[in-house]
Each structure stands twice: as C-alpha cells, then as structure tokens.
Amino acid sequence: MNCGLEQVxxxxxxRRILAELRRTRRRVLRVEVRPxxxxxxxxxxxxxxxxxxxxxxxxxxxxxxxIDRIASRPAVTPTxxxxxxxxxxxxxxxxxxxxxxxxxxxxxxxxxxxxxxTPQPGNSSECSELMKAFYTSxxxxxxxxxxxxxxxxxLRKGMTYPSLVILAMSKxxxxxxxxxxxxxxxxxxxxxxxxxDYVICHELAHGFYGDHGKEWQNLLSTVMPDWERRxxxxxxxxx
Numbered sequence: 001m002n003c004g005l006e007q008v009x010x011x012x013x014x015r016r017i018l019a020e021l022r023r024t025r026r027r028v029l030r031v032e033v034r035p036x037x038x039x040x041x042x043x044x045x046x047x048x049x050x051x052x053x054x055x056x057x058x059x060x061x062x063x064x065x066x067i068d069r070i071a072s073r074p075a076v077t078p079t080x081x082x083x084x085x086x087x088x089x090x091x092x093x094x095x096x097x098x099x100x101x102x103x104x105x106x107x108x109x110x111x112x113x114x115x116x117x118t119p120q121p122g123n124s125s126e127c128s129e130l131m132k133a134f135y136t137s138x139x140x141x142x143x144x145x146x147x148x149x150x151x152x153x154x155l156r157k158g159m160t161y162p163s164l165v166i167l168a169m170s171k172x173x174x175x176x177x178x179x180x181x182x183x184x185x186x187x188x189x190x191x192x193x194x195x196x197d198y199v200i201c202h203e204l205a206h207g208f209y210g211d212h213g214k215e216w217q218n219l220l221s222t223v224m225p226d227w228e229r230r231x232x233x234x235x236x237x238x239x
Contacts, residue, residue: 008041008052012060017067021052031059033066069232082127088114091142092192099127107134139166139189146196147182153223154204162207173199173234176206191234198230
C-alpha cells in the first residue's frame, strides 16, 4: 500500500539530484536507479526524512556511479525498417542488410552482408518475419551449444540439466524457472558469444540462489570471474 509521494535530495561530491520518494508499508528501505537514469527511494511509512537521507547517503557512490554508467551508454538502437543499407547485429558482429528479390525466401550471411531474399522486398512486415525466423533458428543452435559448454560446473554441484526455452521477451535477457528451465531472450543472439555466456551463467546460478545476493554473486564469480564486466558490456550494447 502506498502512503504518499515526496522527493528526497541526494547530494554527493558537489552533485545534487532530486529523487522520487515513495512511502510504503514495507519495512526495508530500497534505492533504485531506473533504466532512464531517474532515482526512486522506497522507504517505510513513518520514517523521518532525516533518517532516510542518512541511509541514502551511504549509497551515494553507487547511485551516481549507476547514473554515470547509464548516461555513458550509446543511443538506443533506432527502429528497424528492414530495408537495404541498415546495420543489424548478429553474434556481436555488424552486418549490412541487403534486401533482394527472390522467389525463394531466405536470409543468409555473405561476408559482411546479411542477404534477405524475398518475393516481396518492399513488404517490411514480410522482411521482418523472415529476419525473426533467421534469428530464432540461429539462437536455437548457438544457445544450445553454449548451454552445453557452460552447464558442467553447475551440474557437478547437483543441478539437474535444465531444458532450454527461447522466447521474445521485452524486459529481460533470461530467467531460470522452478521446474529447471533456462529461458533466454531470442534477441540475445545479437550479442557476442561471451555476453551470451554471461546471461546463461547468470541464470544457471539462479538454479541455486533465487536472488542476486552474496551467495549468488560468489557462485557466479567462481565460474565467471569477469561477469560484472560482461554485464556492463551487454547493457551498453543492446538497448
């Protein structure tokens, strides 16, 4: 239950921002830096502003580091219209799209080009569907290969070999379900194999720990010591 809406000033190192303060019935104070760079402080009802500011102050280095990281990201990938000349990513590599007339619909790689062959080169919806089918087919092969390669350390800890599900997801790269399924976003096929590996290991670690707490971090660090660097690269690359 929400108890009202306020603002809290956050100052650190000469910098100052106003964060949205949300009061709730929950007992734990939480600070969130949203994908757009805005900050939300969620605090229990009844806690004095001074106490909130003192607790938020301890998080200031992290807050402004997250704000700077978000601000340094490249611009959001523009909407694709599936016309010749566009650049499309596949496994971390950029390819120039070439839309061509053909009686046999197909998408294939030709050097640095993605050749999209279709009976209707002017039909963007048809071209989009062909590209989605190509990405999905590639994802099935690559994601399975990477899961097979990355699973052994987790299996040795007692994990049941998970099934793989590939879906189009709007807000996350993957998830691990309670019935031992690794679900991966098909759009992840645009990333390099090293970043795909990060997402898979991230989800496999959730097979043992449901949150992102210290135990989860320690497990992930054991199998992938540079996971934080890969995470930052993924967030910067695919937006």
